[in-house]
Amino acid sequence: GENVEQHPSTLSVQEGDSAVIKCTYSDSASNYFPWYKQELGKGPQLIIDIRSNVGEKKDQRIAVTLNKTAKHFSLHITETQPEDSAVYFCALRGTSGTYKYIFGTGTRLKVLA
Amino acid sequence: NAGVTQTPKFRILKIGQSMTLQCAQDMNHNYMYWYRQDPGMGLKLIYYSVGAGITDKGEVPNGYNVSRSTTEDFPLRLELAAPSQTSVYFCASSNPGQEGYTFGSGTRLTVV
Numbered sequence: 001g002e003n004v005e006q007h008p009s010t011l012s013v014q015e016g017d018s019a020v021i022k023c024t025y026s027d028s029a030s031n032y033f034p035w036y037k038q039e040l041g042k043g044p045q046l047i048i049d050i051r052s053n054v055g056e057k058k059d060q061r062i063a064v065t066l067n068k069t070a071k072h073f074s075l076h077i078t079e080t081q082p083e084d085s086a087v088y089f090c091a092l093r094g095t096s097g098t099y100k101y102i103f104g105t106g107t108r109l110k111v112l113a
Numbered sequence: 114n115a116g117v118t119q120t121p122k123f124r125i126l127k128i129g130q131s132m133t134l135q136c137a138q139d140m141n142h143n144y145m146y147w148y149r150q151d152p153g154m155g156l157k158l159i160y161y162s163v164g165a166g167i168t169d170k171g172e173v174p175n176g177y178n179v180s181r182s183t184t185e186d187f188p189l190r191l192e193l194a195a196p197s198q199t200s201v202y203f204c205a206s207s208n209p210g211q212e213g214y215t216f217g218s219g220t221r222l223t224v225v
Contacts, residue, residue, distance in 0.1 A: 009153065034213060043117075043203050043216030044156070089155060099144055099207055100171070101214065105155040 002027045006104030023090035024072040032093040119217035126194040134189040136204030145187040149200040194224045
């Protein structure tokens with residue numbers, strides 16, 4: 001079945017540095033890959049997504065890249081700020097047609113001021 | 114427009130008790146989902162619904178039940194609570210043809 005592995009589980013960076021989180025998946029039919037940010041005490045919030053017909057997508061300081069051949073996708077955050085500190089989840093849409101998502105195990109990002 | 118509203122935010126249950134976690138959305142979304150979040154384990158799908166009157170099991174349905182009598186509401190029922198059900202529960206909704214879930218703010222449940 002569908003599976004997604006997320007690394008690292010924790011990541012500390014200095015303010016202003018870049019952060020990269022990577023997810024690998026097993027089902028080559030997966031075609032939609034969202035990233036969610038979860039702040040303390042809140043539900044996850046969609047921050048960026050990418051479809052399988054696109055290799056890269058950027059939105060200001062965040063970007064997502066997709067390598068379909070290698071079956072991995074990554075979240076890139078540049079010029080990190082303290083408010084970027086949160087737990088980030090990758091996900092992919094299952095291929096069952098009901099818009100069920102499979103989530104990664106999460107990365108706790110800490111941006112050190 | 115409140116989005117997805119979950120109640121209660123916190124609850125402590127004794128082993129064997131039962132309770133219902135409430136979830137309501139005002140976006141007229143057809144699809145609704147219940148996930149549980151355990152430390153280091155990500156989000157696991159418990160149950161989902163593609164419309165009123167239709168529900169189906171996810172990855173971890175044992176010990177839970179759901180109903181979907183209206184488009185807006187998707188309550189999650191715990192019968193005979195067990196310590197293994199200590200978790201944070203998230204409800205989410207989405208619409209076919211639109212990407213991305215809208216999540217509620219979660220219910221933190223502790224079973225002692």
